[in-house]
Amino acid sequence: MPVNLTPNAISSINAGDVNSKPLVQVLDIKLIGNTQERYRFLLSDSVLTQHAMLATQLNDQIKTGRVRKGSVIQLVDYICSTVQNRKIIVVLNMETIIPDCEIIGNPKMFSESDSLVKNSVPDSNPEHTVSAVNKNLNTQNSGRGMSTTNSNWSAQNSGISNNLQSFQPTVQPPYQPPPNYKNHGAIMKNEAPARIIPIAALNPYQGRWAIKARVTAKGDLRRYNNARGDGKVFSFDLLDSDGGEIRVTCFNAVVDRFYDVIEVGKVYVISKGSLKPAQKNFNHLKNEWEIFLETTSTVDLCPEEDASIPRQQFSFRPISEIENAESNFILDVIGIVISVNPSVPILRKNGMETQRRTLNLKDQSGRSVELTMWGDFCNREGQMLQEMVDSGLFPVLAVKAGKVNDFSGKSVGTISATQIFINPDFTEACSLRDWFDQGGKNTASQSISRDIMPGGSKNEIRKTVAQIKDEGLGRSDKPDWITVKATISFMKTDNFCYTACPLMIGDKQCSKKVIKSGNSRWQCDRCNQEFEECDYRYLLQAQVQDHTGLTWVTAFQESGEEILGCSAKELYFLKYEEQDEERFSEIIRSCLFSQFLFRLKIKEEMYGDEQRVKITVVKAEKMNYSAETGYMLDSISQLRFH
Structure with missing residues (x-):
């Protein structure tokens, strides 16, 4: 059975026709590219040939042998671009019609003069059309002393192949748009606007x-x-x-x-x-x-709304699948918020402070997961979620681009690209809400995150002072976060704060230590700037103790203010400017032997040639005895059931 390729397909594509779905034959396949695999085709319509590049998502069709030399394919989606003054067909989608076929016709390489062929009116019989076109092309080429034999075609193709091998993918040469674009706005410099593509x-x-x-x-x-x-x-x-x-x-x-x-x-x-x-x-x-x-x-x-473009695109994973996800994997998750913890300040490695808030999500998969919010999420969406849960409402929360963490179980955290949607209006959210309201609320869910006390977050795991040393906390690769109930027994009052840079870097204060320059202005080496006034930030060294022992801790700005009840600047001026030692000593004494809940970060660090465990106070709460009683009752209940 004779095979009929689409007449004038190559000429039509080069003239700008990218809407038809022509049948063409693959004469040659070569692998090109330096940084990634890309395949180059030589396509034929039985009269003309043209070089083409294959989109990388179609590489498997070559590797699996579905498309090979001699295959007849249908171009489903494609464009034609100019690369280094040569036109290249970029194949975006194709279908294999005949996997193996003998070479059809006696094709030659396409040239600009061949675009005249598109003006010919094809005969109703495809075989007659191909014959007529061949005759016309042979006549033109014979006048130029050109041959259409296979041997000469191969030589021409070899030269073109060698030239294209030097093609660099990052170069974007000028594009000559086809002449049949309409209604795309004003034309400037005799060039039509670029065609909108997917x-x-x-x-x-x-x-x-x-x-x-x-x-x-x-x-x-x-x-x-x-x-x-x-x-x-x-x-x-x-x-x-x-x-x-x-x-x-x-x-x-x-x-x-x-x-x-x-x-x-x-x-x-x-x-x-x-x-x-x-x-x-x-x-x-x-x-x-x-x-x-x-x-x-x-x-x-675009002045008018385009309803064909979605507002957002999600690829939700059930919480049960997160348990097997790799660490640092980025995914979308949706669930019912069943608990929200207060926001706490966290000191980053670069010395900057940020906020962290944890909450728990559950879904129909029978699992729950901890979600950690960082930065502004804690104050915006986090505060709203806490108020809703405290009011007895359990909202649906959709998370776009959350990051999987596998530290002591699996959890999900926000990153800079994360988006959060509270009670969104789409199918998955409605389905989840119906499930929860119709009984899912009372369905037990197994947490895939770290085991924690009811209502507690990672940094609310209770320990005693003695356990810090006995259990070797802080000596692993990652810090330990615990909560200790203790009193402050002693505090160093010399060097309780430092002079800090007040300049803002984005939405954060620099806060690096500054010194006075020769002209009595403050200078920051990090910002490379000088200024009239500096800021003052706490660097408290305190000794805390409970019934099991005592240890030293360090408290920075926010936690220092929570302990002393005033800012570092106020205390500095009281001691060094006003020299009111009595008032200064009274503020220090007021916090001694008061009981606090200290949320601590414990991490081993290098000091000179010695490894030391550093304990940092990230939050200090004065004891709320009513809440503490509730905690103790929960602890007793846990012991009874175990």
């Missing part, structure tokens, strides 16, 4: 392109300092009507152009950016590329 079709082999997508997330403006100097950067995520997602990043001057323009939830047409491989350690989206906007890039807000 995000999934983006690749470095294109010239001009445009995408239409909704902003689903926008990162904070961050400043950095490296060997090349200071800079600023922000990123945002896009989602289009086909479900394709991609991250867009802007640096420095480009930040000034677009940071205030971009709004979450709005739809934009974006063009003239460059594509680079996605940095998967920072980018969780399922796309091998990132877009980097440049000074020539355009970002145009």
Whole structure:
């Protein structure tokens, strides 16, 4: 049975027709690329041949042998781009029609003059059309002294192949748009606007392109300092009507152009950016590329809402599956909030302080998991969730891009790209709400996170002072977080605070130690700036004890204020400016032998050549005897059941 390829397919594609689904034959397949596998095809319509690049998501079709030399395929989705003055067909989707077939016709390499073929009117009989086109092409080529024999075609193809081997994927040469685009706005410099394509079709082999997508997330403006100097950067995520997602990043001057323009939830047409491989350690989206906007890039807000583009795209995992997820894996999770703990201050390794709040989620899978909120999430969504749960309401919480942690069981934490939705209006949330209201509320769930006391969070595991040493707390790779009920028996009053930098880095205070320069102004080496007044921050050294023993702890700013009841600046001025020793001593004595619940971070650190266990107070609460009685009753109940 004769095989009929689509007449004039190569000419039509080069002329801009990317809407038909032509049948073509694969004459050659070669592996190219330096950083990743990419396959190059030589495609034929039986008269002309054309080089093509295969989208990487189709590589398996080559590796499994579904497409090979001689295969007849149907191009389902494709574009035609100009690369180093050569037109390349980029195949985005295809179907195998005949896996094995002899070479059809006597094709030659496509040239610009061959585009005239598209003006021919094909005969109703495909075989007659192919014959007529062959005759016409042979006549033209014979006048030029060209041969259409297979041997000459192979020689020509070899030369072209060698030239294309030097092609660099990151180069984006000028794109010549086809002439049949309509209704795409004003034409400038005799060039039509770039055609809007799906995000999934983006690749470095294109010239001009445009995408239409909704902003689903926008990162904070961050400043950095490296060997090349200071800079600023922000990123945002896009989602289009086909479900394709991609991250867009802007640096420095480009930040000034677009940071205030971009709004979450709005739809934009974006063009003239460059594509680079996605940095998967920072980018969780399922796309091998990132877009980097440049000074020539355009970002145009769509004035009318496009209902075809979803507001958000989720890929929810049941909580039971999180138990087997790898650490640092990024996923989406949805559940009912069954408990929320208060926010606590945490001192980061860089000396900066942040907030942490933990809560627990359950779902229909029979499991519950601990979710750790960091930073602003604690004060915004965290406070709202705590008020709802305290009022007897148990909201649905959807988490987009949470990070799995496997420290003592599995938990999920927020990162900079995380988004949180309270009682969202979509199918999964409605289903979960119905399940909970119809009996799920009373269904027991097994926690996949660390075993904790009722209502307690990771840093509320009760220990005694003696257990810190006896159990070797803080000597593992990660710090231990515990709660100790103890009194302050002694406090050092010399060097109880330090002079700190008051400048802001983003939304955080620098807080690094500063010194006076020669002109009596304060100088910060980190910020490389001088200023008239500094800040004062606590660095308290205190001895705490309970019925089992005593130990030394360090309290920084917020926890120091909780212990002494005033700011470090106030206490400094009282002692050194006003020199009111009596009032100063009274404040110190007022906290001695008072009972506190100390939330402690315990971690072994290197001091000179010696390893020492450092105990830091992250929160100090004066004893609430009513709450403590409830805790003791819960402890007794636990003992009874065990």
